[in-house]
Amino acid sequence: MQIIIVGCGKVGRTLAEQLQEEDTDITLIDINADTINEIIDEVDAMGVVGNGASINTLMEAGIETADILIAVTVSDEMNLLCCLIAQKTGHCHTIARVRNPIYSKEIGFIKERLGVTMIINPELAAAQEISRLLRFPSAIKIDTFARGKVELLKFKVMPEFNLDGKSIQEITEHFRCDVLFCAIEGKDFTTIPGGTNTIRNGDMVSILATPQNAAAFFKKIGLKTHQVKNAIIVGGGTISYYLTKALLAMKIKVKVIEKDKNRCEFLSEELVDATIINGDGTDRSLLLEEGLGSAESFVTLTNMDEENVFLSLFAKTISNAKLVAKVNRLAYDDIIDSLDIGSVIYPKYITAxxxxxxxxxxxxxxxxxxxxxxxxxxxxxxxxxxxxxxxxxxxxxxxxxxxxxxxxxxxxxxxxxxxxxxxxxxxxxxxxxxxxxxxxxxxxxxxxxxxx
Known part of the structure; x- marks a missing residue:
């Protein structure tokens, strides 16, 4: 299968790394020659320097015989234009990353009239994942299947659950909940277990179940199963916009703290039921003044990974809030995971x-x-x-x-x-x-x- 990726930022790089394992021939297009050279040194791919919306550039990349074109530049309009020109030039499937909320209401028109095969909105997908976590705050990660009828939930085994040293078979028979243990992650191992595998305190365990059966299991081992009642969000970007809309629909009270005054005015007009605060979300006194100590959830969505991580670490010391931090850079994910700051969201992985x-x-x-x-x-x-x-x-x-x-x-x-x-x-x-x-x-x- 021949795949062309236009745009070699974090998402383009992540895609190239994962798709090279998929029996595919990959061609990368970017206007920056240094970026192309850096990636093709690490990934088995061809590189073309140029504008992905140019017919000549696409022809050089092999659009006439390509199976899929994926446009993930920083510009929604550029991505849509690349897909449109690709369809007129070749006969391939087209995938565009489109993030602007304005376009999210017009997905049907874009796919039908412009012929774009698939639209990816990383910010909306990230917001949906965070909203699921705030609905079920005891889980560290939740993935859904069968249109939400089945969930894969990851949680940390704590001493108060009294699961230490018990085998999966013993746990299943004792609690009589229709859940399947899919994975156990310990300090030095990761395994897809059988009935004889034992669980230890501190292990990360993933179970597969319906939302109802998962809730019943968590209740029996002593984990909270009720959604949060309020949320403080630091950062008023696109993910924050989508997340706030979702949380308000779930009857969750939301405060958004955002530095930029113009952005605050936009959010105030669009999200009338939320409290929008113009201020520095890294200001300790402001966070305490806005009730971080008693908040049930705290979500950090600034553009700085370091800020998001440090704010979560700070919140962990003064509150019992459900913590969610957004991280864009993927190189240090193992270190971040070891910090035990609750749930970490990687929008690039979601898109990939x-x-x-x-x-x-x-x-x-x-x-x-x-x-x-x-x-x-x-x-x-x-x-x-x-x-x-x-x-x-x-x-x-x-x-x-x-x-x-x-x-x-x-x-x-x-x-x-x-x-x-x-x-x-x-x-x-x-x-x-x-x-x-x-x-x-x-x-x-x-x-x-x-x-x-």
């Missing part, structure tokens, strides 16, 4: 996962389709949702009959509006949605779960 999901879907063979894809466990594993649409070697056979790959879990089945955690006697049928969790990379089709 959406696009990778689409690429896998266009590569699949007849029989199924990749509906959802997330990188989990710091990129060491994937959680994928497949929709089974036709006959294949796995249809009609029980799971215990199938020769499944190692380090792979069939996490849940969604059939006729019902979610179930599958057992060995269950079968996969046409029309099912099935969630797979695995450390095996590159699954494109449901048949890929079988060992060769």
């Amino acid at each position: 996962d959406y696009i990778l999901q689409y690429v896998r879907a266009t590569q699949n063979s007849i029989g199924s389709n990749v509906e959802t894809l997330y990188h989990i466990l710091d990129g060491k594993a994937e959680a994928l949702e497949f929709k089974i649409s036709d006959h294949s070697p796995i249809v009609g056979k029980t799971l215990q009959e199938l020769n499944l790959k190692k380090n792979l879990l069939v996490g849940c089945l969604y059939r006729d509006g019902t979610v179930r955690i599958p057992r060995g006697h269950d079968t996969l049928e046409i029309g099912d949605s099935v969630v797979i969790v695995t450390t095996n990379r590159g699954l494109r089709d449901i048949n890929d779960i079988l060992a060769k």
Whole structure:
């Protein structure tokens, strides 16, 4: 598969790094020669220096034979123009990153009239992820499948849960909740567990369940399951705009602290039910004055990763708030994760996962389709949702009959509006949605779960 990426910023670089593992030929386009040279030294890709909206540049990059063009420059208009010209020049699928809230109301028109195959809005996706976390604050990360009917929730095992030293089988039998343990992350290991694996205090554990069953399990082990009642957000950018709208719809009280006076005026006009404060969100006295000590959630969305992390660390010392920090730079994610500052959101990863999901879907063979894809466990594993649409070697056979790959879990089945955690006697049928969790990379089709 031939893929052209226009724009080699953080998202373009992340995409190139992940797509090089997908049996693809990648060509990168950017106006900055130094940027191109730096990336192609690290990634197996061709580089073209030029304007991605230029026909000559696209022709040089091979648009006539390309399968997908992905436009992720800093300009929405540039991305849409690249896609429009690409469609007129070649016959490829086109994906555009579009972030401006004005365009978010016109996605249908853009896709239908301009012919853009897929629109990606990283800020909206990040806001949706944060709103899920504030609905269920005990979770560190929440990924959704089957249109929200199934969730993959990550939480930290604390001493008060009384789970230390217990095996997964013991926990499942004791609490009698229909949840599946998908992953355990300890200090020195990451594993997709079986029933005999034990859990220790401090481990990060991921479970797969319906929202109702997950809530029941968390309640039994002593974790809070109610959404927050209020939120303080530092930074009034695009993510903050989308998040505030979502939280207000959830009846959550919101305060937004933003330095720029003009931006505050815009937010005040657009978000009339929120409290917009013109001030420095890093000012300790201001945060205390606005009630950080008693706030139920604190979200840091400034353009500075360092500010977001330090503010979360400060909030951790004076409050019991649910903490969420946005981080753009990916190089230090392992260090940030070790700080234990609650939930960390990486918009670049969210965007890359959406696009990778689409690429896998266009590569699949007849029989199924990749509906959802997330990188989990710091990129060491994937959680994928497949929709089974036709006959294949796995249809009609029980799971215990199938020769499944190692380090792979069939996490849940969604059939006729019902979610179930599958057992060995269950079968996969046409029309099912099935969630797979695995450390095996590159699954494109449901048949890929079988060992060769």
